[in-house]
Amino acid sequence: MRDHGGHAGVADACRPITDILTRVGDKWSVMVVMLLGNGTKRFNEMRRLIGGISQRMLTLTLRGLERDGLVTRTVFPTVPPRVDYALTDLGRSLLIPISALGAWAYGHRDAIDAARLAFDARADAGAAPDSQAS
């Protein structure tokens, strides 16, 4: 807050929010949170349920969520080892707005898809006014 003269714009004020939105927006976080919304899960269980996520990314995603206080990680010192992941209260509270966002996305997927097709068609028409497709 020391540059009254400058005008950094809203980007500055929004940094904390943008920061958190980045978490929400990354490829797997939302899916993991939604999955844990159904209850506690183990590592490879989630891996199977999600399908298509690499081991590495599941680890990193869970670490990020744990760091943000959204997920708890519980290790059972058995052999073979067992680790349970669950949402914290904070994580559960996040479930509400992201479900709303997910519902919006699902509800408008057709409109968005149509808009994309139309846009791409316009772009193609502009780039290649000739009726030949490449």
Next chain:
Amino acid sequence: MRDHGGHAGVADACRPITDILTRVGDKWSVMVVMLLGNGTKRFNEMRRLIGGISQRMLTLTLRGLERDGLVTRTVFPTVPPRVDYALTDLGRSLLIPISALGAWAYGHRDAIDAARLAFDARADAGAAPDSQAS
């Protein structure tokens, strides 16, 4: 839908949603949509208001939003040229869930920050049990 035998998991079914969430999650889209929620804006006007966004990224962000049918782009063939950006009905409808998400992020930023500090402290303690800070 061709592998009934396999088990791709939810990742497959969620692809359209993930896809849209990726838009929402990228660095500038949400900020731009929120800004346009206040009314029509011109290109450099937004650039100034946001502060910290490069010309390139503002263009790409707006193109993406336009492609998804969330914003309209209106060119006035004057000199110097003038281009107005505004939300579509679809864009305005998105404003609701992302405002909710933004409110959540803002409301819980302290809890998240605290969680991060605690996590990092634990990580440091684990990595360097010695009382020396690097």
Next chain:
DNA sequence: CAGTATCCGGTCGGATACTG
């Protein structure tokens, strides 16, 4: 004013191999 084009470093994220 409102872009486009190009370069380039940093990060994301998958594949693979190894470990307790």
Next chain:
DNA sequence: CAGTATCCGACCGGATACTG
């Protein structure tokens, strides 16, 4: 089972220069 470590290609995003 639940990770960690490493490699590596793809893409994100800023800086800069140029254009109608």
